[in-house]
Amino acid sequence: MPRWRPRPGHEQAAPRASRAALLVLADGRFPAGGHAHSGGAEAAVKAGRITGPGTLEAFCRGRLHTSGLVAAALAAAATAGLDPLLLDEAADARTPSPSLRTTARKLGRQLTRAARAAWPSPELDALAAARPQGAHQPVVLGLTVRAAGLTPLDAAHAAAYESVTGPATAAVRLLSLDPFAVTAVLARLTPDLDEVAAQAAEAAHRALDEGMDVLPAASAPLLDIYAEQHATWPVRLFAS
């Protein structure tokens, strides 16, 4: 497991560590606005590609290993002390869909509000001042985890987990799926979640020495296509 090594001059920014803070942050009831987004599931349902727990699991596995991995690595890198504004730029380059860029910044702004109340930090204040329209959500998440005294691996876990819970809870509503069956899908994904979080934290650790280019850039063409299709719909249940 990669060990977190703070960037010189940032040592003082790792205060009290409470593992329970990760539960507060990753809880679906944490008021950061994620419940309004389906992560592409609404468009995939309409395309007839998510129809039940089996196809939902395949969707979530693909999302986890692509945009989930990228989000986890960006979050872990922010927790590890890489420059959040450069990470925000790296996130833009990894998000060719303008709808997804807008969504990521909107969610970043909402998370900033909750995070500054829960774990006030000068770094979150500085990022909010530099990006008044919101920074990419994973970057904000990483700084939040840092403010809560947790590790880059914790940030990666939280981001990876979010990348599958959004589509999973959306699918319950969109297809009236059995919530127990969907919880079983999430349980089956846990080995993948651990793998992706470890991979992301490792990349963040390497990025401290080797630069941002070693952060993953895994893409999912259909997720980008769904996002732009979805943005043109006049009526939809989810914001993205």
Next chain:
Amino acid sequence: MTGVHATARLTAAPDGRGGTALPLLTGDGPLALRRTRSAGPEAHVTVVGAMSAPLGGDRLAIEAVVEPGAALRIGTAAATVSLPGRTGEQARYDVRLTVGEDAVLHWLPEPLIAAEGSDLRMTTTVELAPGARLVLREEQILGRSGEHPGRLTTRLTVRLSGRPLLDQELSFGPNAPGWAGPAVLHGHRAAGQLLVVDPEYADKPIEPRVLSSDQAEGEAVLTPLAGPAALITAVAPDGLRLRRLLSASVAP
């Protein structure tokens, strides 16, 4: 025996008479470079794969530099087929493109086909100076007709004035989790991108557009990037339909 290690290099520069000269044009091993006929200010180069390549264990590279004010178009004579090697080792193919101020590069290779049992990691890295223009197409085909795809990871990294503009990696085939599912490629057998970088987009960014939602003909969107660039992202049942989707007009 390890695979073939080869690097082809070329440099394009203004010839002082309104055209483009090629002061460096050096093939290597399986990569031969040919200057092909062209009219106007642009030089044309074709990469000719003199041998079947890349095979597992090979390390191939192309390095092209377009000096300020020059115009270059590079294509390939045929599709590149990634094939299994004798050792099961991964092959590498690295393309490094540098485009100077007010220079133009068209990088339009034929598709990359990941044959069953192959394992290739391909990177394309582009450094653009301020005012540089680029038209770049990438197409990946999941296996030859009727076979399963090999393992392929392709990464496209484009920097403009040293800042990241686009960074995208696509992985499919054995051991790439989730790629066949409804979030990544679903049943499609071809994926590709067309990237156009042009300073004119800075003042008038392109409007995002759904080019096709037809699952049988392929699906594609045209989107503005966070910098002066437009990108078509497309997936299709085959290479022919993919090329059709990537041929949509994206002119600024």
